Amino acid sequence: MRVRRQLEQAVAVAALGGATLLAVVVLIFILVFVLSKGLRIVTLDFLFQAPRDMGRAGGIFPALVGSIILPLAAVCIALPAGVGTAVYLAEYTAEGRLTRLIRTGTDCLAGIPSILFGLFGFIFFVTVMGMGWSLLAGALTLAIMVLPTIIRTSEEAIRSVPRSYREVSYSLGATRWETVWKVVLPSALPGIVTGVMLSVGRCVGETAAVIFTAGVALRIPMSAFDSVRTLAVHFYILAREGISMENAYGTAAVLVLAVLLVNTVSYGLMHRFIARRER
C-alpha cells in the first residue's frame, strides 16, 4: 500500500516535471531559433539604414524609430488618465457601487482583443475624427489598450504606500492633494514605472491594433499626422508578403530583443519594489 502510494507520487512528479520541461524547451526553442537565424543579419547598418525596395534590402531604421515613438506617445497619453484613475480609486473615494463599476469597466477593457481596438481606432480616430492613418491615431488607440494595465499597477503601487506616510503628511498640515502629489506618488513611483514598462512592451509587440490606425508608411514621421510603421508591423509585412525572409528574421530578432529588454527592466523593477515593500 505504502509502496504503491510512493510509486504513484513518483510517476506523477515525473509526468509533471516532463510537462514542465517540454513547455520550457519549446519556449526556449522559439527564442533560440529566432535569435540564431536573425542576429547574423543584424548589423549597425541594418539598424540605422533606411530600407530599400519595400524592405527587400537595406535596414529597418524608420521602423525602429516608429517602435520607439509610437509606444512612448501612447504611454504619455495613457499615463495621466491611468494614474489619475488609480489616485481617485485609492485616495479619493470609498469602495462602493461606483468603484465596482469602474473596476468592472477596466477589467472588460483589458479583455478586448487587439483587433477590436484596431477596428475601433480605424472607425473613430482615423475616419470620424479625420486623423487618417497617423502616429496620433495609433497612439490614442494603443493608449486605450494599455489603460487597464496602467490603472491596475498604479493602484496597487499607491495602495502599498504605508498609511503612516499619509498620516505624517496630514499632521504637518498638508492637504489631501499635497499629500498625494508630494508623498504618495513619489513613493509609488517604482510601481507606476513597472506598469509603464509593461505597457511599452505590449505596444512594441502589437500588430493588429497598430496596422489599422498608424498605417504602414515606411518613413520617419515628421508630424503627429504622419503614418508610421513599427518593427512588429514591418516584420509582419515582410514575412506575410514574403518580401524578404532574410530581413524578416533580422527584424524578428531585433523585435524579440527589444521586448525582452523592456520586460526584463519592468520585471526587475517590480521585484525591487516588492522587496522594498516587504522590508
Next chain:
Amino acid sequence: MKWSGEHAVAAVLRVIAFSSLASLLLITIFIFKEGVPFLFSHGAAHFLLSSRWDPMAGEFGVLAMIVASLVVTFGAMVVGAPLGIAGAVFLNEFAPRWVARVLKPAIELLAGIPSVVFGFIGVMVLAPLIRNHLGGPGLSVLCASVILGVMILPTVMSISIDALASVPNSFREGALALGATRWQSVHMVVLKAARSGIVAAVVLGLGRAVGETMAVIMVAGNTVRIPISILDPVRTLTANIAIEMGHATGAHRDALFATGVVLFLIIMALNGIALGAMKRGAR
C-alpha cells in the same frame, strides 16, 4: 484659496476616473453602430447560420468562421492548458527552489514574445512538419492550435502559479499530517483549493486565443470552410476582419463590423466567466 484648489483637483480626478469606462462605452457603441444595422438589414440568422462568404456576390455568412474560432481556441486549450497547469503545479509544489526561481521569471518574460513571432515560427517550422508528415496543406487547424497553445502557455502557467501560491500552507500541512503523500496532498487538497484561480487562468488564456489575429492569419490557412479534419485550413473571425478590412467598402465593410460584433459578444461572455471564477476564488 487652497480649499477651492482641493475641490478642483477632486472634481478633475472624478472625471478622469471614468476614462476606462468611457473608452469601453465608446468602443462598444462604435463597433455596434457600424455592425448592428447590417445585421438587421441582412438578417442576423442568415449572417450567423450561413457559411458562404462571398463579398463579390453579396453573400455574408460567418458560421464557418465562428466554428473555426471555436475549434482553434479549443485546440489551443487542449495544447496549452494541461502543459501550463502541469508546469505550474511542478514549479510551485515539487521543483527545487532554485529551479522555480530561475524558471518562473523566465516564463513571465516569454509571455511578452510578440504574437507575430509565434506565427512566424508556425509558418517556418511547424507547418512544413505537418505538411510532410501528416499531409494536408500544413497551414491548418492543427498548426494554429499548437501555435496558439504555446502562445497562451506562459499566461496560463504564471496565473496558475499565483493561484497555487495563494493556497495557505496549513492546507498542505494538514493533508501531510493525515498521512497523505505530497502528491496526494496536491491533487486532493491544493488543486481543489486553487481551482477557481486555475479556471480563471485557462479562461484568460482562451480569451487571448479567441482574440489573436496576426499569428492566426499566418498559420491557419484562411480558407472559409467548416473544417472536417484538423489538417484542414480555416479562417477565424479575427482573421476575416484583418484580412479584408484594408479593401472593404459599403456592405462588405459593414459585414466586417458585424463580424466584430460577434467576436465582441464571444469575448465578453468569456470575460464574464473568468471574472466570475476569480470572484468565487476571492471569496
